[in-house]
Amino acid sequence: MGMRPQLHHLTAAMVAVVVTAWLAYNPGVRPSDDIPKTSVAVGVSDAYKMVLIENGGAVGPESFAFDPHGKGPYAGVSDGRIMKWDILENHWVDFAVTSSNRVDECRGSYKEHAKNEHICGRPLGLCFNMASGQLYVADAYMGLVVIEPNGGTATKLISHAVQDQPLGFTNGLDIDQNTGAVYFTTSSSKYERRNYVSLILSGDKSGRVIKYEPKSKEITVLVNNLTFPNGVALSKDGNYILIVETTKCRILRYWLETPKAGTLEVFANLPGFGDNIKRSPRGGFWVGIHSKRETFIKWILSYPWIGKGLVMLPLDMTKMYSYLAKIKGSSGMAIRLSDEGDVLEVVEDDRSGNRKSISEAEEKDGILWLGSVDASFAIKYNIPMTQE
Template sequence: MVSFRDSFIASEQNCVEFAGIVETTPFPRRGEKEGREGEEIGRKMRSGIIVSAAALAFFSIFLTLNPDIGPPRSSSTGAAAAAGTTFGGRARDVLHGAELLHLNGTTGPESLAFDAEGRGPYTGVADGRILRWGGAARGWEDFATVSPYWNRERCDLKGEVMGDEEVCGRPLGLQFHEATGDLYVADAYFGLLVVGEGGGAATQLAVETDGEPFRFTNHLDIDQVNHTIYFTDSSSRFSRRQFAMLVASGDNSGRLMSYDPKTKEVKVLLKGLKFANGVALSRDRSFILVTESSGCRVTRLWLKGPNAGKTDVFAHLPGYPDNVKRNSAGEFWVALHGRKGPLSVVLQYDSWLKRAILKLPLNFQRLHKMFMSKRSQAMAIKLSEDGEVLDVLEDREGKSLRFISEVDEFNGDLWVGSVIMPYAGLYKL
């Protein structure tokens, strides 16, 4: 088996850290010295303005010529072949054979969960609802809503990828508590919630800790023995709607937290995470994994044993990881949302350019397109309990699956979610 640390030593160049970005104020304050220093400041300002103007012009043309996210284009033979080289040829291009379970009038089945009786999957979608798959004959059925303000007319997406999320909610992470049958939900705007067995309106459990509100609650997992809920807040500064700024700024204010259902206490377990995203507890409950999307890595926090309280890098990845999910064998499936696009790398070196791009009047689809690699593909990576690569499944040309957010292995099948696409995928192993 191939170690991630060996396999991806070169891939870190494709997902460069943003920690070194130095922000400069657009209009530096003048001191008392007016001579050469003032002229130098003026020169830099003029250069920055020229660069920004050029960037605006260039990317206006770029966006005009490049449509929104839509049906995938076939990649060249060379590009498709190159996709398999990251893992030394081990990756299998098979996910294009997945069955697509289309949603009706909505999009973005981000996370997937099955209840104790095997019903499901359940998934949260972009209009604030939680749906349940009732089989081919019944399709997707309403199960719950996360917002007390939800109503069908206001929350209808009307063809958009992102609707009125701040009002309607955006349920992202889902997980069932096996003993109670309750469904716990991480919603980007309404924090940590729970839905009873019968569905309906969710009950809000937590929206802040130590006086600091959650800004972007994202994913969760549950310790089925001691009932602790582990969940992420992707950023303490940016909301989900500001995801582009979150990535481009190099923000590292993400947190991993725990919630005790008995005491209602929220604890911060980890700070300083770069776009904290997916969460998965190990089978023996000795450690927990959290994906850092901007950092292109999976971080491990030890909960028990001689390393308790310590962290290490569990896996380096060749792109942006979304959720991580453990299967019944104790292995982990990581969904790779996409590879880093050229613009993401350029922005870290030029703060003027970064500000110019982020001020453009862009919708969600165009912002997403700018930060992602041009090739829309799906990649699901299975890791052992030690972080070794066990399997890599792809849809290299994005024929069926693209921009995947979660891979859930259940009863021998892979159920695949996406935060953007209007369907979930079912691939039979």
């Protein structure tokens, strides 16, 4: 019996070496290889502009939102700030912060931001209530917070445990503009955002979708036992919400109305690790794909003991993955799906050399804003007239 734990640790260590080598040297396949050929694939480098996050050295405009006046976009970045794009001045300006306990280190080097996320905050999903002008934010550490129309410091709404499970990693959100109800995800009750790679490898199933009613303050858990739920989007008619389940590379549909109310089904399978999801004004939904789930990763995830073994190792898996991803390059893309889950359009940066993950695609007035958790810029992409 004494040898078994040692064998398990040795096996895990060997797997770690193999994974490390693969991530570093496997060139992978083109992100669009398993996208249906009937979809429209366009290279971002055809008509794009990089909008640098030049104010303060932060990175990672993960999600976008436009205010009731159409101004913006607004984006959360790695040091806990919400920034607003000033179209007249052509640069980003500070708008708000999600934490009231900020310290000097919050404005330090990006390399130090992950260490202070629990203090400075890390804003992820954003959405305005168009009636009140308030900006609701899913902050990975502060929970669900709200910012008044003039900006400033956010007010915490839900940061405590819900039904005895902590909000370990608050992530995506959307708002029913008719009722004001907020739908948001908590990706895990065990792992924090900075340990997202361990969250994926472990197969953790503590993710949830929660509904918050601002008027009554009522909190309802709609869906339990999800594996890394991420972005969430309400359908145009309000009959259902779509939930991106990152680890399983798929989108789930949870019915709110109709005779199917309260049921959950698979809406679409994705070619990679999905992140945020937003409705398109042209119909359907835009999904940001962080990176391709290649054959070797599929194999790792199909054997839970391997991932759990890797998590047990005395290594910072997220830091190691980030380092290797820089060497290998991410293979992110954005996909527009129809209301039936069919692929309509694909946008990927396949030629510019700026191979980064894509966390979100927000469409506004013929422009697609592409975000990323690890880039020092947002991409402003002009949608070709033939696709409008």
